[in-house]
Amino acid sequence: MSQPHPHRRPVGRARVWAAAVTALMVLLLAVMAGIAVPGLIGTLSAVALPWLWLPAALVIVGGFWWWRRRWIALLPALVWIVATASSLTWFPPAALDGDGVIVAASQxxxxxxxxxxxxxxxxxxxxxxxxxxxxxxxQSRDDAIGALEDSHPYRYVVGTVGLWSTSPIIDAEALDLGLGWQRALRAEIESPAGPISVYVVHAASFRPGVQDERDAMLTALGDLIAADDHDRILALGDFNAAGADPVLAGIRSRLAEPGQSSFGFGFTWPANLPSARIDHIFQRGFDAGGAETLRAGASDHLAVLVALRFRS
Incomplete structure (x- = not known):
């Protein structure tokens, strides 16, 4: 009497599914590799990068089901973790309070x-x-000045950017960063613990194929920061670039972006359905607490806020 055969998936179907999963894995790895490519490819790859966890998970499930060498299915997830390590923190730092702590915010x-x-x-x-x-x-400049004049008596406002401080601003200058008009500034804050060099930037908008102005601004800002010999530096504002964007490499090589205070990606735009982090606070010379995003007014951007402790 013939013995029943165990149920097997049809060979042809198995090959099709294995090929589909393989193609998805190759596509994922190509997108992740794209963050090393300057220009449009790097920018789009950086925006897509945080969202690749879902297709990476599908590759793991599909690979474990259809491939003999199942461990290969883990490769995209491992590459994704490495690729996001520079811009995302999965182990939030402890909260900071007490003396020697300042809170910086950008909106x-x-x-x-x-x-x-x-x-x-x-x-x-x-x-x-x-x-x-x-x-x-x-109008917003006048409204902000009126709202902050009592609590933050020191300010420097130029073009589309402004900085308000509870400590004296002892030096300030407008920066055009190669644009020919003022969308950035540098100021020196005389804090109780010593001077802080602060850069505020409103980078030119990014549009596919039209990003030269943004790239020129952020590259110039990176050059200025590289030449800045202050022990404590902050660079904050709307960079119009995701954290892993190669155009931010010059800034990231000198300054660090604090991790989030809670698990997640810290997306800031658009405010109603955040899907990309294009507003940042970078720092040097501080111990940083966890960064937060919050709704502040009816802007299409969320604000970013971080506590910083002076490092001796």
Whole structure:
């Protein structure tokens, strides 16, 4: 009497599925490798990078089901973890409080939203000592000045950017970063623990195929930071670039971006359905607590806020 055969998947179907999973893995690895390529490819790869966890998970499931060498299915996930390590933190740092701690905040207030005063009030309520506002127009500039004049008496505002501080601003200058008009500034803050060199930037917008102005600005900013010999430096604002974007390499080589205070990617735009982190706070010379994103006013960007302890 013939013995029943165990159920087997049809060989042809198995090959099709194995080939599909293999193709997906190759595509994933190509996108991840793209973050090393300057220009449009690197920018788009950096934006897509945080979202690749889902197709990587599908490769793991499909590979374990259809491949004999199942360990290969883990390769995209391992590469993804390495690729995101520079811009994402999965082990949030401890909260900071007490003496020697300042809180820095950055918010693109969205010109025309009419809520710059609300944004400023929200950041005041969170204890921000340094507040950088970008995409200022004439009305939002006036509204922010009025909202912050009592709590943050020191300010420097130029073009579309402004910096407000509870400590004196002893030196400041406008920066055009090669654009020919002012979308950035540098200021020196005389804090109780010593001077802080602060850069605020509102990078030119990124549009596929039209990114030369943004790239020129961020490259020039990286060069300025590389030449800055201050022990403590902050660079904050709307960079219009995801954390792993190769155009930020010059900045990331000198400054570090604090990890998030909670598990996640810290997306800042668009505010109603955040899907990319294009607003950043980079620092040197501090011990950083966990960064937070929060709704401040009706802007299309979330604000970023981080506590920093002076490093001796």
């Amino acid at each position: 693109n207030v969205e010109a025309g939203s009419g809520t710059a005063a609300e944004s400023a009030a929200a950041l005041i309520d969170r204890g921000a000592d340094l507040i950088a506002l970008t995409e200022l127009d004439a």
